[in-house]
Amino acid sequence: MTKQIIFAFTLAVTLGIFAFTVNRLISFFRFTKPSCQIKDFWKRTLLTIEVAFGQTKIFRKPVVGLAHALVFWGFCFILFGSVEMIIDGLFRVEKSLKVFGPVYDFIMAAGDIFALVIAILIIFFLVRRIYGHIKRFEGIEMKPSSHKDANLSLTLILLLMISLMDMNIGYVGFSISEGTAIEGKYPVAGLLLPLFGSMSAHDFKMVYEVSWWVHILLIFLFANYLPYSKHFHVFLSVPNVFLTRLEPLGKLPNMDSITREVRLMMDPEAAFQAIPEPAVVERFGVKDAEDSTWKNYFDSLSCTQCGRCTSVCPANITGKRLSPRKIMMDLRSRMKEKGPNMVKYGKDFNDNRSLLRDFITEEEIWACTTCNACAKECPVNINHPTLIVDMRRYLVMEEASAPGELKIVFNNIENNGAPWQYSSEDRLNWVKDLELNTK
Amino acid sequence: MNTLKIEIPVMSELVARGEKPEYLFWVGCAGAFDDRYRKVVRAFVKVMVHSKVNFAVLGKEETCTGDPARRAGNEMLYQMQALQVIETLKQYDVKKIITICPHCYNIFKNEYPDLGGVYEVLNYLQLLNMLIENGRLNVKPEMFKNTAVTYHDPCYLGRANDIYDEPRAILKKLSDNVIEMERNKSFALCCGAGGAQMFKEAEKGDEEIFIKRTEQALKTGAKIIATACPFCMTMLTDGLKYKNREEDIKNLDIVELMAQSLEL
Numbered sequence: 001m002t003k004q005i006i007f008a009f010t011l012a013v014t015l016g017i018f019a020f021t022v023n024r025l026i027s028f029f030r031f032t033k034p035s036c037q038i039k040d041f042w043k044r045t046l047l048t049i050e051v052a053f054g055q056t057k058i059f060r061k062p063v064v065g066l067a068h069a070l071v072f073w074g075f076c077f078i079l080f081g082s083v084e085m086i087i088d089g090l091f092r093v094e095k096s097l098k099v100f101g102p103v104y105d106f107i108m109a110a111g112d113i114f115a116l117v118i119a120i121l122i123i124f125f126l127v128r129r130i131y132g133h134i135k136r137f138e139g140i141e142m143k144p145s146s147h148k149d150a151n152l153s154l155t156l157i158l159l160l161m162i163s164l165m166d167m168n169i170g171y172v173g174f175s176i177s178e179g180t181a182i183e184g185k186y187p188v189a190g191l192l193l194p195l196f197g198s199m200s201a202h203d204f205k206m207v208y209e210v211s212w213w214v215h216i217l218l219i220f221l222f223a224n225y226l227p228y229s230k231h232f233h234v235f236l237s238v239p240n241v242f243l244t245r246l247e248p249l250g251k252l253p254n255m256d257s258i259t260r261e262v263r264l265m266m267d268p269e270a271a272f273q274a275i276p277e278p279a280v281v282e283r284f285g286v287k288d289a290e291d292s293t294w295k296n297y298f299d300s301l302s303c304t305q306c307g308r309c310t311s312v313c314p315a316n317i318t319g320k321r322l323s324p325r326k327i328m329m330d331l332r333s334r335m336k337e338k339g340p341n342m343v344k345y346g347k348d349f350n351d352n353r354s355l356l357r358d359f360i361t362e363e364e365i366w367a368c369t370t371c372n373a374c375a376k377e378c379p380v381n382i383n384h385p386t387l388i389v390d391m392r393r394y395l396v397m398e399e400a401s402a403p404g405e406l407k408i409v410f411n412n413i414e415n416n417g418a419p420w421q422y423s424s425e426d427r428l429n430w431v432k433d434l435e436l437n438t439k
Numbered sequence: 440m441n442t443l444k445i446e447i448p449v450m451s452e453l454v455a456r457g458e459k460p461e462y463l464f465w466v467g468c469a470g471a472f473d474d475r476y477r478k479v480v481r482a483f484v485k486v487m488v489h490s491k492v493n494f495a496v497l498g499k500e501e502t503c504t505g506d507p508a509r510r511a512g513n514e515m516l517y518q519m520q521a522l523q524v525i526e527t528l529k530q531y532d533v534k535k536i537i538t539i540c541p542h543c544y545n546i547f548k549n550e551y552p553d554l555g556g557v558y559e560v561l562n563y564l565q566l567l568n569m570l571i572e573n574g575r576l577n578v579k580p581e582m583f584k585n586t587a588v589t590y591h592d593p594c595y596l597g598r599a600n601d602i603y604d605e606p607r608a609i610l611k612k613l614s615d616n617v618i619e620m621e622r623n624k625s626f627a628l629c630c631g632a633g634g635a636q637m638f639k640e641a642e643k644g645d646e647e648i649f650i651k652r653t654e655q656a657l658k659t660g661a662k663i664i665a666t667a668c669p670f671c672m673t674m675l676t677d678g679l680k681y682k683n684r685e686e687d688i689k690n691l692d693i694v695e696l697m698a699q700s701l702e703l
Contacts, residue, residue, distance in 0.1 A: 060626075250599025251549035255514045259554060262518040285512065314629040314652075319645030367642040370510050370634030371594040376625050389634075392512025405639035406511045413516060417502030418468040419638055428447070428498045430470065430477040435442040436485050437703055 007089035007216075014220035021227045025301065028339035031347050033282075035293035036245050036253070044242050051381060052241040058379040061308070064128075067121050068379075071157075074114030075234075078164065081111045085216050095183040108184030112168050116188045119161035126154050136307030139316075141326035146230065146305060153231040156222050163215035169193060170208030177201035233304040237380040240302035243295060244381040249372040252389055257282065258397075285393030288354040289335040290347060292387060299382040300332035309374035309384060315367040322367035324374035324384040330359035331387070356391050365391045366403055445488055448495040450531050460495040462561075463533045465547070467540040468503055469669030475676065476669040482698035483539055483563055489703055490576045492566070494537060500527055506542045509550070511635035518554065521546075525556035535559045537566055539694075541595035541668045542633075548600065562596060563694060564667060568605040571612065578612040582700040587616045589661035590693075591652065591675060592627035593668035606667055606693055613696050618659040628652050632670035653678025657688065664690045 038044070050056050053076075055069040084097040098104050129137060129150060137147070168189035175182045176193075178201050196204075226232050233240075286292050309324035310316050316323050334355040341349045356365070365388055374384045395401045402410070409419045417424050453460060464487070470480035487494055505520030528536075536558045538544040548560040561569075570576035590610055596602040603624045610617045622628050631641065631648030641647060653675055656664045664679070666672045672690060679685040691699075 248545075248549050248600055250545040250595055252509060254550070254553035255518075258514045258518050262515065262522060266519070266522060284514070312626070312628075314631060314648045315642070315644070317628075318631075318641075318648050318651055320642045322642070363642050366639075367644075368634050369594070369629045369631060369636050369648070371629035372598040373594075373629065376598045385634075389510065389512060392510075393514055394512075396512035397515060402511060402513075403639045406635060409507055409511070409635065409638045410513055410516055413503045413505065413508050413520060417520075418472060419503060419507050420468065420472055422472045424499050424502065427466070427471040427501055428449070428496075430466070430480050431445075431447045434445040434447070434481055434484065436445050436488055438441045438443050439702075 001092070004090070004092045010217065010220060011086065011090070014224060017224050018227075021224070024340075024343075025227065027343050028335050029294050029297060031290040031339070031342050032292055032294040032297050033290075035295035036247070038243060040246060043246065044244070047244060047246075048238060048242045051244075051379075052238045055379075057377070057381070060377060060379075067124065070114070071118050071121055074111075074118045077107055077110040077114055078118075080107045081164075082216075082219055085212070085219075089216065098183040104183070105185045109187055111164070112186040112188045115161045115164040115168070119158055119165070122154050122158045122161065126151065126158070129154070136311040139307065139310060139323050139326070140321070141323055141329050142305070142307075146329075149229050149231070150305070153225070153229055156218065156225065160215065160218050160222065163211045163218060165189065165192070166207055166211035167215055169196065170204050170206070170211055173199060173204035174201055174208055177204055230303065230305040233302050233380060236298070236302040237304070240298055240380045240382070243298060245295065245383050245386070249375050249383075249385075253386060255284070255393070257284070283394065284397040285395070286387065286390040287356050287394045287398070289331060289338055290342065291394070292331060292355075292390070295383075296331060296387045296390075297335060299384075299387075300328045300335070302380050303328040303332065303382060304380065305329065306379065308377045308379065309382070312373040312377045314369055314371060314373065320363075320367040321361065322364040324388075326364070327360060327384055327387060328382060331355060334359050356394065360391065362395065362401070365395065445484065447484065447498075449498040450495045451498070451500065453495050454531055459532070461493040462495075462535045462537045463528070463531070464494040464496050465504075465536050465538045465540075465543055466496055466501060467538065467543045467669065470539055471501070473669060473673070476672060479669070479672070479692040479695055480539060482692070482703070483694045485698050485703040486567065486570075486576070486694060486701070489701065490570045492537075492570070497527065497531075502527075504543050504546045506546045507635045507638060509546070510633070521551060521554050521556070525551060525554060528556065528558070533558065535561065537561050537563060539563045539669075541593045541599070542670070545595045545599050562600075562602060562605075564596070564602065564605040564609065567609055567694065567697065571609065578609075578697070579700050579702075580613055580615075582702075583614045583663070583696060585616060586614055586663055587618055587659070587661040588614045588663045588665050588696070589618045589620055589656055589659040590623075590665045590667075591620070591630065591656060591671055592624060593666070593671050594627070594629050594633050596667060597627055598625055606665070609693055609697065610665060613700055618661050620655050620659055622655060628655060630668075630671040630674035632674050637670045637673070649674035649678045650681055653682055657682065657684065662688060663696070664688065665693050665696060666690060667693050 055072055058068050059065040087096045088094055128134060168186045169192055172182055172186050172189040173193055173196060226234055283291055305325060307325050313322060313324050368388045370385050372385055412419055412421050416422065448460060466480055469476040502524060503520055504524060505517035509517035536547055538547060544560060544562045547558055571578060588610055590606055629648060630652050664675055666675055672692060676690045679688055679690055
């Protein structure tokens, strides 16, 4: 009974803290702008199966991609066992999901094998991170705290896997010593058992009990650490893929507020017709975190900081300041900084700082070629270029600020309908003396 | 050899005569004004006339689609251009558009619909591929049969619109030696000109994107770098000049290879 009460209490605390964190994050979404509508449920479901569960984009780097995919698929099986542990803990039962019979055996066996596989892979990831000098784990946005966060997350996962393996060994060892039935199959535990040959049933029971508690408490800790970590993607990557912008990568979202103004300009008659004025005159483009869309912010929370975007960015690999990963990390940091104050003092809260300039420089924004390599590469379908162009929109339309050459281009397009200073009278000059050989 | 003078049908004249072409061929600003790229447009028109494609151009009525303005953040200017173009196309009841520039293709196909301009849009490579498949264009492979060719994917055909197969299908008809760069298709490196970069100096960095991409193309050992975008052409041709390779390596558009092999 005491165990049950302690468990229920810890679970309640865990869920309480988690709810607080998530509620805080949700309150920040209130300040963001609308994005694409979420329809095409089936298309999104298929995309989620393909990209999230099939891990297709992570396989764009095949070797390390396979390593990640194995960890992901393993987590899916192990999650089943974690749910069972919560049921067991709350209702003082043991192996409650054994009612699933052969399916249960299969899932438990998979979880047991994957615990070992994941532990080995996590060690590989840690060694690679610390000693591998992987270029995409470096960059101006990668602070010592970013590396600590990554290493801490990996260490927590490693401890989770070790405690899970201990738990299975304890359970199998105890059951065999006591001659009771083993629910589920545990091939790795069975293999490792001889190493603990001299242990008594009581010792096995202790190992089982202690590692059960260690494992579940680590899960509770991990769950509450994640929202403050780059590893939040454990929760958000699947929904983020489901919420992907489904349009072709080349398509920028239309600014309807501009369409209204341009139509009025082109057809003054329409001024007298009923074109509804927007209730609040909103800023054109993105200057600060709250000008971004909810999807941009969701993207920033889902970002794993893996740096695949940055590693394929033509600007970044030729030494420019732009790093698509930094854009996402900066949006998240800025919202974290400004969000609580907006909750307290309202959306108009002003701390004389902004996402653009205090976090992201104009130099970064103007270095983008809108080639979409970053968006194509992102394993969780983050879209960086739309946010970058939105910041350009702010600079150009609110501040009339752009590199000098681009201002000339704007003038040329406006005055002679081409980015260069040529007259439209010359548009057919290429036709001159055009002949076809007919033999 | 006999030659036939090509008269380019202009939309306003056709309509005045009561005729209506099947396609509007959108030439684009680079096609109209860039000396090098004019040759590409001429080659494409030759192939279209050769294959009896029924098209017309807007001529002096054509204007910028607004793409560079939009990508540079000037949504106001973009929409002014776009609504003006849509108005012109409405006047001629245009339903099908052929583009040669991938940036024009992307904007017609993906972005004008938001402003009420809905068309069937074909990129010239899709048209060429269609003509080949329909048997309206018979490729003569002799000229480039043994020439090593590599293809640079333009971002606005590739990643932006998933057009990877048509250019390769056409090239493979022309040459038996099409070599892929290490980074190809959706992995392709940008030439450095997209997003209005074409019109400005690059930001401070260690090297130029176009040189990096040229180096990747040179690494294949190909004698011809085939491109399919006016901006990519400018960038890679500059890259070849920078590398002092413009004598032995040629940067040609896919349709130029086609027109040359057909001796048009």
